[in-house]
Amino acid sequence: MTSALGKDLLGLEVLSGDQIRLVLDTAEPFKEISERAIKKVPALRGSTIVNLFFENSTRTRISFEFAEKRLSADTVNVASTGSSVQKGETLVDTARNLEAMRIDMVVIRHGASGAAQFLADRIESNVINAGDGMHEHPTQGLLDLLTLRDHLGDIAGRRVCICGDVLHSRVARSNIWGLQRLGAEVAVCGPRSLLPNAIEEFGVIVFERIEEAIDWADALNVLRLQLERMTAGYIPSSREYNRVFGVTRERLDRAPRDILILHPGPMNRGVEIDSDVADGPHSVILNQVTNGVAVRMAVLYLLAGGRPELAEAAKGASR
Amino acid sequence: MAKPGPLMLRGGRLLDPSQGVDEIGDLFVSEGQIRSLGGRLGAPDDAEEIDCTGCIVSPGFIDVHCHLREPGREDVETIASGARAAAAGGFTAVCAMPNTDPVTDNQAAVGFIIRQAQRAKAARVHVIGAISVGQKGETLAEFGEMVAAGAVAMSDDGRPVVSAQLMRTALEYARTFRIPVIDHCEEPTLSMGGAMNEGVVSARLGLKGIPSEAEEIMVIRDILLARRTGGHVHLAHMSTHGSVELIRWGKERGINVTAEVCPHHISLTEERVLSYDTNAKMNPPLRAERDVQALREAVRDGTIDMIATDHAPHHYDEKEREFADAPNGIVGLETALAVCVTSLVETGHIDFATLVEKMSCAPAKLFGLPGGSLKRGSAADITVFDPIRKWRVEPSEFLTRGRNTPYTGMAMTGRAVCTVVGGHVVHRLNTDAALERAAPLASEALE
Numbered sequence: 001m002t003s004a005l006g007k008d009l010l011g012l013e014v015l016s017g018d019q020i021r022l023v024l025d026t027a028e029p030f031k032e033i034s035e036r037a038i039k040k041v042p043a044l045r046g047s048t049i050v051n052l053f054f055e056n057s058t059r060t061r062i063s064f065e066f067a068e069k070r071l072s073a074d075t076v077n078v079a080s081t082g083s084s085v086q087k088g089e090t091l092v093d094t095a096r097n098l099e100a101m102r103i104d105m106v107v108i109r110h111g112a113s114g115a116a117q118f119l120a121d122r123i124e125s126n127v128i129n130a131g132d133g134m135h136e137h138p139t140q141g142l143l144d145l146l147t148l149r150d151h152l153g154d155i156a157g158r159r160v161c162i163c164g165d166v167l168h169s170r171v172a173r174s175n176i177w178g179l180q181r182l183g184a185e186v187a188v189c190g191p192r193s194l195l196p197n198a199i200e201e202f203g204v205i206v207f208e209r210i211e212e213a214i215d216w217a218d219a220l221n222v223l224r225l226q227l228e229r230m231t232a233g234y235i236p237s238s239r240e241y242n243r244v245f246g247v248t249r250e251r252l253d254r255a256p257r258d259i260l261i262l263h264p265g266p267m268n269r270g271v272e273i274d275s276d277v278a279d280g281p282h283s284v285i286l287n288q289v290t291n292g293v294a295v296r297m298a299v300l301y302l303l304a305g306g307r308p309e310l311a312e313a314a315k316g317a318s319r
Numbered sequence: 320m321a322k323p324g325p326l327m328l329r330g331g332r333l334l335d336p337s338q339g340v341d342e343i344g345d346l347f348v349s350e351g352q353i354r355s356l357g358g359r360l361g362a363p364d365d366a367e368e369i370d371c372t373g374c375i376v377s378p379g380f381i382d383v384h385c386h387l388r389e390p391g392r393e394d395v396e397t398i399a400s401g402a403r404a405a406a407a408g409g410f411t412a413v414c415a416m417p418n419t420d421p422v423t424d425n426q427a428a429v430g431f432i433i434r435q436a437q438r439a440k441a442a443r444v445h446v447i448g449a450i451s452v453g454q455k456g457e458t459l460a461e462f463g464e465m466v467a468a469g470a471v472a473m474s475d476d477g478r479p480v481v482s483a484q485l486m487r488t489a490l491e492y493a494r495t496f497r498i499p500v501i502d503h504c505e506e507p508t509l510s511m512g513g514a515m516n517e518g519v520v521s522a523r524l525g526l527k528g529i530p531s532e533a534e535e536i537m538v539i540r541d542i543l544l545a546r547r548t549g550g551h552v553h554l555a556h557m558s559t560h561g562s563v564e565l566i567r568w569g570k571e572r573g574i575n576v577t578a579e580v581c582p583h584h585i586s587l588t589e590e591r592v593l594s595y596d597t598n599a600k601m602n603p604p605l606r607a608e609r610d611v612q613a614l615r616e617a618v619r620d621g622t623i624d625m626i627a628t629d630h631a632p633h634h635y636d637e638k639e640r641e642f643a644d645a646p647n648g649i650v651g652l653e654t655a656l657a658v659c660v661t662s663l664v665e666t667g668h669i670d671f672a673t674l675v676e677k678m679s680c681a682p683a684k685l686f687g688l689p690g691g692s693l694k695r696g697s698a699a700d701i702t703v704f705d706p707i708r709k710w711r712v713e714p715s716e717f718l719t720r721g722r723n724t725p726y727t728g729m730a731m732t733g734r735a736v737c738t739v740v741g742g743h744v745v746h747r748l749n750t751d752a753a754l755e756r757a758a759p760l761a762s763e764a765l766e
Contacts, residue, residue, distance in 0.1 A: 013523065090640060112641035113525035114595030133643070134525030170525060196522035197530070 003303050008120040008127040011136035012178040020181050022308055024146050026298035027291070029312045033070055034293055043301055044073035048103045052094070053130070054080040054110040059265055059289065060130050060140070064107050067296035073104075091115060092122055099123045105303065108132070113170075126303040134168050140264055141174030143295040145182065147288045148219055151260050156183030161205075161213040163247065164223030164272050165194040167234075171264045175221055176202055189213035190223075190245060193234045210245050214252060219260035222247050225272045238271045249276045260284055323699075323742035325349040327362040331371025331703060335378055336676040337684075337692040346376055348699040351742035356693055367744070369737055371703050377675040378691050379411025379700035379738065381682040383472070384501075384555055384579060384627035385652065387413075387444065389435065390428075391420025396632040396720050398432060401652070402441035404630075404719035406746040408652040409735030411700035412443035412690055413630075417454065418476040424449035424460040426468040433469045441745045442738070443700070445471045445688060450489045450500060454478045459488055466496045471686055472553065474501035477602065477647075481507060483540060490550025499553040499577065499686060504537035504562070505529075505603070514643045516589040516604040524592065526642060529604055531559040538562045542569035542576050553685070554578040556629050558603035560613030567622045577685050579627035582651060582658035583725065585614045591725055597638045597645035598725045601629070615668045618677060625681040628655045632721025650721040654712060656704060658726070660733030664706075671706060703737035710734055 004022055005015070012020065033039055049068050053061055061077065068075045078098075089097075091110070098106065105126040108116050113133030120127035131137040145155065152158050160179050166172040166188050179186045180203065187205035188195060189212070199206060207213040213220065225241060235241055242248075252259060261273070261282045269275045278285060301311060326348040333356060334341050345360040346353065362368065387401035398415070405413045415432055417423035423432065429446045436444030448465035452458045454475045462473055473493060480486045480502055489500045510533040515521050517528025538554060542565060545552040557563065557578050569576045583601065588608050591599040599605060617623040631648025638645050659678070663669050669677075679702070683691020690700040712729050714722040738746035 090636070092639060110641070112643050114642045117595055118641060132525070134527075136525070173523070173525060197517060197528070198519040198522045201519040202522070 003305050004308065005299070005302050008116070009138050009299055009303060010116050010120060010127065010129045012138045012141045012174045012181065013136065015181065017181040017183070020142070020145065020178055023142055023295065023298050023302065024149060026302055026308045026311045027146055027294040030297040030301070031291070031294040033297070034290070039070050040072055041070065042072045043306060044068070044071040044304055047073040047105065047304060049073045049075045049105045049107065049300070050098050050103050051075060051077045052098070052106055052108045053078065054108070054115070055131070057109050057131070060109060063289070063292040064130060064296050066293050067300055070293070071297055071300055073300070091118065095119050095123050099125055105300065128299060128303065131170050133170065135170050136174045137170040138174050139292070139296050139299060140171050141178040142299070143288055143292040144175055144221060144262055144264070145178050146291045146295055147262060147284050148260065150287065150291070151284060152218060155179065157185070159185045159187065159216055159218045160221060161187040161189050161207065161217040161219070162221045162223065163189045163210065163213060163245070165225055165229060166190055166199065166223070167194045167196050168226065168229070169223050172223060176204060187213060187216065191235055194229065210247065211251060211254070214255045214259060217259055218257070219262060220247060221262040221264070222273050224264065224266060225268055227268070238268070242271050246272060246274060247277050248274045249280065252277060252282065258282060262288055264288070323351050325363055325366035326699070326739065326742060326744070327360065327366045327368045328371045328376050328701070328703060329368055331374045331376035333357060333693065334375050334672060334675055335693040336672045337378065337680045338694055340693065341672060346693065346701070348701070348739065348742050351699055353693055353695055353697055353699050356695060369703070374703050374705050374736055375671055376701060376703050378679040378683070378693050379702045379740065380409045380656070380678040381688060381690055382410050382413040382628050382630070382652065382655070383625065383682045383686055385413045385415060385630035386418065386632070386648070387415045388632060389419065390431065395634050398435040398444055399439035399441070400718065400720050401630070402436060402439040402444055404652045404717060405442035406738045406740070407718045407735065408654070409656050409702040409704055409738055410442050410652060411702060411738060411740045412445060412688060413652070414445045414447050414471060414686070416447050416474060416476040417449040422449050422454050423447070424452050424454070426461065426464040429465050429468040429470050440743070441740070443740060445469070447472045447474050447501065449473065450475045450480060451485060456481050456485060459485070459492060462492055462496055462498070466498060470498070471688060472499045472501055474555070475503070477503055479503050479505040479507055479537060483544065486541065487544050487548055490544055490548040490552060494548070494550050497687065499551040501553045501555050502537065502541050503555050504534045504541065506533045506536045509533040509536070513604070514600065515592050516606045518589060518607055520589045520592060524595065526592075529602070531561050531606065531610070534559055534603055535561040535565060538565045542566070542574055545569070545576050546572070546574045549575065551575045551577070556581045556584065556603055556627065557614065557623060558584045558606050558610060560610045563613045563617040563622055566617070570622065577624045578622070579625045580614050580618060580623045581627060581629045582655045582662070583649060585611055585618065586658050586662040587725060595642045596725065597640065597642055598649060598723050598727070600642060600645055600647055601631070601649055602647040615663060615666070618663060619668050619673070624677070624685060626655065626659055626677045627682075628652055630719070632719055633723050635722060638723050649723050649725060650717065650719050652719060653717050654724060654726050654731070656735055657710070657731035657733045660706060661731050665732055699739055699742040701739040702735055704733060704735045706733055708732065708734045
């Protein structure tokens with residue numbers, strides 16, 4: 001069965017604005033399930049989902065697992081360590097063996113860009129990309145959009161700046177495409193050594209100074225600065241990064257308007273973001289985490305062929 | 320090889336830029352040599368006759384850049400399978416790169432390849448020796464002994480010569496033996512970890528890019544070292560418009576630099592990588608449209624001297640994986656002619672005479688190899704190709720053991736129908752089967 005999203009969710013670049021809005025709208029009724037005492041509906045009862053994590057992840061894996069369990073799916077977690085993957089099994093063999101056990105969906109996190117598509121091209125099951133290399137992290141993009149929509153209303157015409165290591169960030173790419181599909185104005189800000197050389201061709205504004213970005217934006221999505229970027233020589237030190245590009249209270253205080261602060265986590269406090277910003281009144285970082293579960297429920301539900309207009313009813317079925 | 324019998328190639332378009340021949344006529348071969356050329360010729364009763372009507376009869380194609388994998392990776396190609404694939408693609412001779420295991424960096428290794436090639440009885444195989452021992456980029460290998468054993472050029476192949484001092488020495492030392500030194504131009508600190516061209520496509524796909532400058536920095540370094548030393552530097556698989564400009568600069572100053580381009584770099588762009596297809600992964604990578612156009616123009620105006628395939632077979636399993644982890648390279652011997660006809664001749668960039676020049680005469684002349692001419696008395700290395708035959712690329716029909724091609728299923732024009740090496744017919748296209756497959760293409764064209 002082909003869902004409104006197609007067979008797989010591999011990235012936001014290939015989705016239309018309508019498809020993205022459909023996911024966000026479908027997530028709305030699912031938000032409430034997580035607020036109940038009994039956090040479970042039977043929408044995916046009997047479905048089998050494998051969470052295939054070739055990279056360490058806590059937040060994303062747990063978020064998917066909660067989403068699956070709250071929809072009553074049967075789930076199995078496979079981590080690359082301690083599995084046949086460690087014994088040298090190829091990605092395609094791992095996938096085919098899982099499929100031979102008659103599963104319905106695979107959620108994959110992998111260090112190689114294109115790994116989710118590689119899998120999707122080779123197996124019948126629905127594939128959800130939970131982050132592939134530096135390519136995309138579509139459910140993160142969707143939960144960021146949902147959080148922005150919760151706080152800003154319509155995203156169209158709003159100004160969102162993605163700050164930090166765009167070059168290596170799958171979160172940045174999913175955000176850029178998702179925001180553009182919904183009509184937002186998108187900017188990036190960071191050291192040029194951490195921006196793709198061709199970034200202007202993405203149709204985004206580029207700010208070289210964080211002060212300019214803060215002066216312009218309605219919201220900042222602050223990316224995690226991976227510590228290995230220093231050892232690889234992209235920037236000299238985390239100390240200097242904080243002084244030049246850090247989102248600090250002092251800088252936010254000079255903003256002409258209230259700015260929403262997002263961060264995909266995990267945070268390096270005192271590097272890309274200061275604690276009094278992360279924990280301050282503008283931060284919606286924990287709302288992002290809460291929305292993550294609802295968005296992932298919506299994606300699972302839609303890919304399984306669930307009809308969006310029945311999401312409300314699916315939610316009510318256990319009442 | 321047994322002495323070849325007499326052979327008459329009837330009624331083809333004899334096209335030999337080396338002596339300015341372009342006419343319809345016969346070509347007669349006996350005892351492995353071209354005996355007479357042009358007009359209607361009489362032949363002895365025992366001569367094998369091949370009807371070449373509608374085909375171009377040209378000096379045999381020569382590929383100065385291919386990887387035959389033997390010794391070391393006989394599971395993906397052998398000298399015999401590579402030589403047969405070459406013949407099927409219209410090549411009468413190929414030059415095998417030294418990145419074998421063990422590396423072809425000494426006279427015994429050169430001799431081994433030459434003996435294996437003689438057994439194959441297909442296209443000739445010339446040997447390129449390594450510049451440095453073990454391709455390690457440290458100690459100069461024994462050029463003199465390798466040349467004496469039959470090597471025709473030196474290259475560290477896919478390992479760029481990082482040390483400018485070593486490159487300088489190689490260019491100077493090679494002068495004694497009058498051989499070119501071939502460099503794979505890549506500044507490794509700039510390209511490290513790269514999987515495709517750096518640009519908007521790599522940014523979208525989240526793949527680390529290889530900037531054009533990684534090639535161009537080494538191109539200009541090598542040209543300057545050739546100027547300093549007077550050695551002949553041959554630049555392998557040029558891929559960027561910047562490289563073209565630098566080569567043009569060098570040639571205008573009379574510097575001894577020659578350059579090749581691969582069929583894939585004049586026919587495909589980085590967009591081909593969008594589906595993460597590892598059969599579109601090679602090094603140098605597929606570049607942008609602007610580069611493709613500049614390279615085509617450079618073939619036309621002579622800045623690029625020749626076409627070379629960079630034929631690089633890989634095992635299916637090695638390509639069937641995550642893009643960043645897959646090996647570089649594609650097979651090319653059996654598609655080169657058709658890609659060039661389709662992307663250079665049909666597009667109006669060059670005529671067939673220039674194509675023959677780039678695929679046969681120039682490599683023979685610039686590398687000092689036999690062939691490249693249909694002159695009376697020269698070795699009968701001849702390619703007969705149908706310039707308008709349509710066919711569809713089907714890798715399972717390849718004679719190479721590699722199936723890694725980005726052209727699968729694509730419709731192409733131009734195909735070698737007969738390849739003659741030293742008077743022996745080493746390839747004849749099975750015309751009936753080929754026509755049958757081509758039939759749907761013809762009807763497509765009518766619609």
